[in-house]
Amino acid sequence: MRTIVVGSRQSALALTQTGQVVDRLKAELESMGIECQIEIKKIVTKGDRILDVTLSKVGGKGLFVKEIEQAMLDGEIDIAVHSMKDMPSELPDGLTIGAVPEREDPRDCLVAAGGVKLDDLPAGARIGTSSLRRTSQLKAYRGDLSIEFMRGNIDSRLRKLETEGFDAIMLAAAGLHRMGWGDRITQYVDTDICLPNVGQGALGIQCRADNDWIREVLARIHHEPTARAVTAERSFMARLDGGCHTPMGAYARELADGRLKLEGMVGSPDGSRIIRESVEGGDPAQLGILLAERLLEQGADVILEQARRAGEA
Numbered sequence: 001m002r003t004i005v006v007g008s009r010q011s012a013l014a015l016t017q018t019g020q021v022v023d024r025l026k027a028e029l030e031s032m033g034i035e036c037q038i039e040i041k042k043i044v045t046k047g048d049r050i051l052d053v054t055l056s057k058v059g060g061k062g063l064f065v066k067e068i069e070q071a072m073l074d075g076e077i078d079i080a081v082h083s084m085k086d087m088p089s090e091l092p093d094g095l096t097i098g099a100v101p102e103r104e105d106p107r108d109c110l111v112a113a114g115g116v117k118l119d120d121l122p123a124g125a126r127i128g129t130s131s132l133r134r135t136s137q138l139k140a141y142r143g144d145l146s147i148e149f150m151r152g153n154i155d156s157r158l159r160k161l162e163t164e165g166f167d168a169i170m171l172a173a174a175g176l177h178r179m180g181w182g183d184r185i186t187q188y189v190d191t192d193i194c195l196p197n198v199g200q201g202a203l204g205i206q207c208r209a210d211n212d213w214i215r216e217v218l219a220r221i222h223h224e225p226t227a228r229a230v231t232a233e234r235s236f237m238a239r240l241d242g243g244c245h246t247p248m249g250a251y252a253r254e255l256a257d258g259r260l261k262l263e264g265m266v267g268s269p270d271g272s273r274i275i276r277e278s279v280e281g282g283d284p285a286q287l288g289i290l291l292a293e294r295l296l297e298q299g300a301d302v303i304l305e306q307a308r309r310a311g312e313a
Helices: 010-033 060-064 066-073 132-142 154-163 171-177 213-220 225-240 284-297 298-313
Strands: 003-010 034-042 079-083 095-097 109-110 126-129 146-149 168-172 203-207 250-254 262-267 274-281
Touching: 003 066, 010 034, 010 079, 010 203, 010 213, 010 225, 034 168, 066 079, 066 095, 095 168, 109 274, 109 284, 126 154, 132 213, 132 250, 132 262, 132 274, 146 213, 154 168, 154 171, 154 203, 168 171, 171 262, 203 213, 225 250, 225 262, 225 284, 250 284, 262 284, 262 298, 284 298
Parallel strands: 003 034, 003 079, 126 146, 126 168
Antiparallel strands: 079 203, 095 203, 109 168, 250 262, 262 274
């Protein structure tokens, strides 16, 4: 009997979403008449070990995937379930994204003590987040709030809201939905206020590029509209060479005619300047490049360089 070994971070959210993908794969394998065992291998990443500083100071997006990718290259695992928002724009040689399942809600959300909405929070209210992107857009929207550093897994952040005197925290809605904690959400933050992270709400199932059998199985849980949207967003990020150092967001959605609308933003860490544009078109990769060029024409490169220097200081 064949065995597929799936690599996953060991956080509750990572294991939950990996388990959901495994359930789908088991159903597909059964429908194909293939007997196969699926095992989950927990892997601790550098991003999981270092929780007391911002990601920008210790390496950025790759912190959550490098050890898992190395295990795949070494043949210890066959596939890995990643949050697309954690994945760098370039993949190592020999690895590929075999499937992008249908996206969960891509929006950010507010979880507030007492169920207070964003507009109703008092001046000086303490909001916890580790995201420069959220910080920039929140400060631009409500400069009277106190945005404070908070890292950790989704469950530990919810505990900190209750134990460390925060008025609210901002999280990705997708994570709360996957954990079955959607009832904790006080408010979904409109994308007009806060554009999501690149790939937020989407998963990427990574595998070795030469494993044709695994790629055939993964293709059965692939969702092409989500993949097209994420491709546009990641193309935007790649052209701007963006990562956790940079307050950057992007969100693509499919229009009625099959074209995509891609919105993107780059902002200063203090929210004093936000550059935001949108474009429409049919080629996801080219759309991302076009939008990035539009922002660069308006000075995004200056903002990005300042943010990088501040993040490395």
